[in-house]
Amino acid sequence: MKTVRLLDDGDRDALRERFGERARFAQPLAPFTWWKIGGPADALVDVESAEELAFVLLRVRKRRLPMFVLGSGSNLLVGDGGIRGIVLRLEGEFSTLDVRAENGTVIAAAGGSASLPALCAQVATLGGIGVDGLAGIPATVGGAIRMNAGTDREIGEFAREVIVQAPARPEPHRVDVGWRYRQTSLPRDAIVARAELRFERGDAAAVRERLQSRLVRRKATQPVAIPNSGSCFRNPEGDHAGRLIEAAGAKGWREGGAEVSPLHANFIVNTGGASARDVATLLTRVRRAVQDEFGVELHLEVHLVGEFH
Secondary structure, eight states, X not given: OOOOOOOOHHHHHHHHHHHGGGEEXXXXXXXXXXXXXXXXXXXXXXXXXXXXXXXXXXXXXXXXXXXXXXXXXXXXXXXXXXXXXXXXEEOGGGGOEEEEXXXXXXXEEEETTSBHHHHHHHHHHTTBTTGGGXXXXXXXXXXXXXXXXXXXXXXXXXXXXXXXEETTEEEEEEEOOOEETTEEOOOXXXXXXXXXXXXXXXXHHHHXXXXXXXXXXXXXXXXXXXXXXSOSBOOOTTSXXXXXXXXXXXXXXXXXXXXXXXXXXXXXXXXXXXXXXXXXHHHHHHHHHHHHHHOOOOOBOSEEEXXXX
């Protein structure tokens, strides 16, 4: 199947002129994803400031180009055909992280591409209560906010300010966010530029111990050494997706280079050379098995983007 590219010579020239080598074309995305899977982006652009991001957003709106923000590359399956339009990576000022204690609270001011694990570690050092609920999630702060990431505590509980940029309003502006399980009210084209999180301050040693305990447990129960994208399915109410998948007999199932992890059934791993089609096929088989066996419809937690051939 021939891939149709949406960028014209004017788009490419404008991106080259503004970003130089930070604008790459027909760039394979597999190296930037946790699954190590993904075809080429028409354009992959590293933006380092709010002004640079606004420049791209204005062009996206003017030309009606599709746009996608690539964060840490976890929780993401990029199609073998790649992604049309412009794929953005937030660098520079978007990766900043400032954590401080103030009046019985711990405040974390973070750029959209700041590391969530780094934020957790710094907040725990100052005794931020509840940050262990975000432990071990390999996300950027912006990505975590976009999907309201967490375990028994979700990031939305701690978010006090969220600043976004969007094609219709390219300058940074504050938005009110509605938080739901693994969802938010953020518009699809809104990019989290920065956010402020607040935690009640408690005993730092106790918080660090809880954080470390969770990290150790995750490492023991999840296939962290093999390329994967985290949990594939959301937990249905009152149950766990991993338990249902294992009970349906799907643990260890394979499709090409993709395998339902023998360690944790809610993880699909790339054992080597897996394609997006392999993973997508396995996701469908697992969902069908759980539906047939238990009458429970599993909903994806991993996001499928781009073209699947």
